[in-house]
Amino acid sequence: MSAESVLTEVRGRIGVLTINRPKQLNALDVGTLEHLEAGLVQLEQDVNVRVIMVTGAGDRAFVAGGDIADLNSRRGLAHYNEFAQVVHRVFRRFEESDKPTIGVINGWALGGGMELLLALDIRLVAEEAKLGLPEITLGLFPGAGGTQRLIRQIPLCRAKELMFTGDQITAVEAVALGLCNRAVPRAQLWDEALALAERIANKSPLVLKLLKRNLRYGGEMPLGAALAHEQAMIGLVLDTNDAHEGCDAFLAKRTPVFKGN
Known part of the structure; x- marks a missing residue:
């Protein structure tokens, strides 16, 4: 896995992490998660960076989920040791970061993508994006923090419906549920997210x-x-x-x- 699976850059006081696997719809595997964590650590340690933005490469997906072929190759203990510990550690690292984080949800945020979104502070989402936890349709359930973070962020009955059915929701529905701050036309998404990041970066x-x-x-x-x-x-x-x-x-x-x- 090349470090290019995650791009890390600094734009003045704003740090940007871009999950860069557009051909795989930015699906998460162990290598990508480790590079995402390394990029986060780099930006956390940069005293000039005040806000961290997270997005996906391309215009189709933020993160379309985990790598299903990789997941299917594992059994329980191997999954626990080789993937689950990594994804939980990385998402918790985002959740506990002392610097504000902004998710720029440019496309599908499904499975692990939605679970990453749940660990970020503020979420702006493209109007065309779809969100969901479809794991139940694969005979699974969310295992990267989704079951616990979702029930703490939206009404329990709606969280259960999303997880029991695996249904996807629109950006507008995500905002109405309180999962995202606002839906923005795709062409304006980056500029609006960057303007918000700059407003926060002006604070102490x-x-x-x-x-x-x-x-x-x-x-x-x-x-x-x-x-x-x-x-x-x-x-x-x-x-x-x-x-x-x-x-x-x-x-x-x-x-x-x-x-x-």
Whole structure:
């Protein structure tokens, strides 16, 4: 597997990961997942990168799923050791990244593609795209975090319907369900996603990091504990120079300059 299966680039303060297997509809195999993880680590370690965008090559698919032939070649223990551990680790790495992530869903997001989408912070989707978890039609069920992330992000009855039937949904339906932020004409998708990334990149990277951690950990706590956690985290924020730069700029009626400290 060539490292070209994932392209990593930096555009100013924006990092871009492109899954680059258009002939395979950007299907995920172990090599591609490992290169995706390596690209994420590279962008996380780049202090100039403030937002990370994830998309698929071509105009047909974001990620059309896992590599079925590869999956069919395995039995349970081999799958657990050779694929499942990798895909869970990589998707969790995206979910836990301290930098905001934006999914630019340019086409089909099926199976593993939808499971990757569920691990990203913000999702913009082309109007022509279709989303779904079709694993049940293969005698399987979602095994890359989809069963657990989906039931935490949309109503349980709708999550069950999607997984029990394997039906695909449109971009408009995905937005209505809360799976995606908005549907955008394909020709405008990249520009709109990039503009959104730039708006977020203008904010304090340190405060975004603390905010993401507050949301991630608080979401796994009972409300009382989550509120106490928030109280502590906002105290940390008020110890940052960026917080006082933001307040000073507001009072002086000027644009803040956040330096991440």
